[in-house]
Amino acid sequence: MGKRKVIVFGFLLLFLACSIRKTTQVTLKNKNNYPIKITLRTLNVEQRFGSIAAGETLKAQFDWTELEKGDGSWIVFVESPTGRDSFAHGYFTHGELTNYLEAEAEGDQLKIRLSN
Numbered sequence: 001m002g003k004r005k006v007i008v009f010g011f012l013l014l015f016l017a018c019s020i021r022k023t024t025q026v027t028l029k030n031k032n033n034y035p036i037k038i039t040l041r042t043l044n045v046e047q048r049f050g051s052i053a054a055g056e057t058l059k060a061q062f063d064w065t066e067l068e069k070g071d072g073s074w075i076v077f078v079e080s081p082t083g084r085d086s087f088a089h090g091y092f093t094h095g096e097l098t099n100y101l102e103a104e105a106e107g108d109q110l111k112i113r114l115s116n
Contacts, residue, residue: 024062024097028052031106032080038105039077042097043068062101069095076112078105090114 030036030052039048045067052058073088074097089112092098098114 020065021063022065022067022097024064025100026058026060026062027100027102028058028060029102029104030054030056030058031104034081036105037079038103039079040101041075041077042092043070043072043095062097064095064097067095067097074101074112074114076103076110078110085110087112 026040026049028038028049033054035051035053037049037051039046040062042064045062045064047062049058049060071091071093073092074090076087076089078085078087085108087110090098098116100113100115102113102115104111
């Protein structure tokens with residue numbers, strides 16, 4: 001194999017190894033004494049996170065590869081035995097989200113921190 005072919009092959013392997021998926025690392029903490037369910041929505045992308053037990057911390061990925069190139073806010077829905085609440089938080093532009101989202105649910109409050 002010639003030097004040029006080796007370089008092209010190397011770039012091809014590097015390209016295939018890189019993920020083209022866009023994700024946010026999500027940490028969800030339930031500081032209640034009952035289970036909750038959380039749903040994250042950003043424009044056209046929505047992801048549900050099943051039952052999070054009392055006192056549990058869940059780490060997951062929010063995949064926003066298909067997110068429209070618009071502006072918007074994170075919308076967080078919290079379901080508990082007492083009902084369902086929604087919270088709007090943060091602002092993003094051009095369909096680009098943050099790398100990290102941490103949410104902590106306690107009673108009727110939801111604390112959210114977004115960071116890169």
